[in-house]
Amino acid sequence: MAAKAVVLVSGGLDSTLAALLLKEQGVEVHGIHFSTGFCLSEHKRTMSFFGAAQGEARPETQRAETNLRVDVRNVDLGEEYLETVLHPKHGYGANINPCIDCRIMMLRKAKSYADEIGARIVATGEVIGQRPMSQRRDTMRIIEKESGLEGRLVRPLCAKRLPPTEPEKQGLLDRARLLDFCGRGRRPQMELIASKGITDYPLPAGGCCFLTDRNYAARFRDLVAHSAGRKLTRDDLVLLKTGRHFRLSPALKLVAARDEGECRFLELFSEGRVRFEAIDVSGPVALSDGPPPSKEEELLCARIVARFSAGKNLPEVAVEARGGGSEPRTYMAAPIRDEMVLSKLRVLSE
Numbered sequence: 374m375a376a377k378a379v380v381l382v383s384g385g386l387d388s389t390l391a392a393l394l395l396k397e398q399g400v401e402v403h404g405i406h407f408s409t410g411f412c413l414s415e416h417k418r419t420m421s422f423f424g425a426a427q428g429e430a431r432p433e434t435q436r437a438e439t440n441l442r443v444d445v446r447n448v449d450l451g452e453e454y455l456e457t458v459l460h461p462k463h464g465y466g467a468n469i470n471p472c473i474d475c476r477i478m479m480l481r482k483a484k485s486y487a488d489e490i491g492a493r494i495v496a497t498g499e500v501i502g503q504r505p506m507s508q509r510r511d512t513m514r515i516i517e518k519e520s521g522l523e524g525r526l527v528r529p530l531c532a533k534r535l536p537p538t539e540p541e542k543q544g545l546l547d548r549a550r551l552l553d554f555c556g557r558g559r560r561p562q563m564e565l566i567a568s569k570g571i572t573d574y575p576l577p578a579g580g581c582c583f584l585t586d587r588n589y590a591a592r593f594r595d596l597v598a599h600s601a602g603r604k605l606t607r608d609d610l611v612l613l614k615t616g617r618h619f620r621l622s623p624a625l626k627l628v629a630a631r632d633e634g635e636c637r638f639l640e641l642f643s644e645g646r647v648r649f650e651a652i653d654v655s656g657p658v659a660l661s662d663g664p665p666p667s668k669e670e671e672l673l674c675a676r677i678v679a680r681f682s683a684g685k686n687l688p689e690v691a692v693e694a695r696g697g698g699s700e701p702r703t704y705m706a707a708p709i710r711d712e713m714v715l716s717k718l719r720v721l722s723e
């Protein structure tokens with residue numbers, strides 16, 4: 374009977390190749406794909422659904438299934454992942470990416486799936502030295518240990534640079550047919566996968582996760598600093614992915630859409646917030662985030678909305694505010710012209 378393996382697949386180059394290498398050894402491969410809620414391509418796909426910038430049309434799971442001809446189980450990490458992002462035991466990488474904790478969580482779940490289906494191998498597309506936090510020899514060891522997969526976790530792309538695993542020792546895998554890749558370059562992987570006739574995978578240009586993004590990290594830190602102990606929700610973190618963010622007071626922010634797609638997306642979050650939009654000229658939808666703004670704060674919101682509207686060069690723009698427990702009201706708002714003032718309000722990375 375063929376050995377079974379659960380392979381973590383992202384739909385990208387490395388994990389596809391790792392799964393293929395196992396399949397070539399006659400292993401029965403079962404894919405598992407994790408949704409963290411912070412995947413850039415997933416967000417682009419959502420935004421393209423709302424009519425914004427184009428993203429990859431097919432979900433990663435589907436692409437992996439097509440390229441590998443295997444079933445892929447999709448697992449949403451949900452609120453549990455949020456906790457990992459907020460309180461990672463092993464800390465953050467360069468931004469707010471808790472890569473070590475993230476990998477441990479994914480691998481624990483992959484292990485459960487492997488146990489459930491009787492797979493003795495769990496594999497990933499990791500390559501030593503490819504990522505600064507989670508793909509160093511020492512952190513790979515920690516991840517393996519804390520996920521409960523010591524000796525059972527196979528990294529086919531760099532296996533020859535690591536001690537032999539149990540599946541190799543037991544003859545389930547031929548070590549000689551595993552690889553010895555290392556470092557950040559992807560050329561060997563690209564050449565190898567092309568030789569196997571696969572050309573459809575996302576370009577491995579990095580930046581696959583919002584948590585590694587400097588601006589997202591700046592917004593996240595701003596939110597945490599101003600949450601005053603309030604328990605953050607997934608919606609809070611989803612909203613950070615969208616639009617321009619302006620900090621108006623310790624408790625209050627304004628989030629303004631940057632394009633049509635974001636306007637439609639923000640509408641999903643309008644309940645319980647004040648919604649601003651220019652009336653006579655086109656412009657962004659913007660939402661307050663925090664307690665209902667005062668009249669002065671609403672006027673400031675309206676001036677920001679006016680600044681990003683088609684009437685930004687007019688003396689005044691009519692901006693309607695809805696919500697906040699009052700009847701709709703209109704502000705005649707002078708667009709903010711002082712870029713210094715605007716950039717001071719804007720939540721950006723240093």
Ligand code: SF4
Nearest residue numbers: 470471472475582584
């Ligand atoms: S970049 Fe880090 S935090 Fe983001 S999905 Fe990958 S391992 Fe997880």
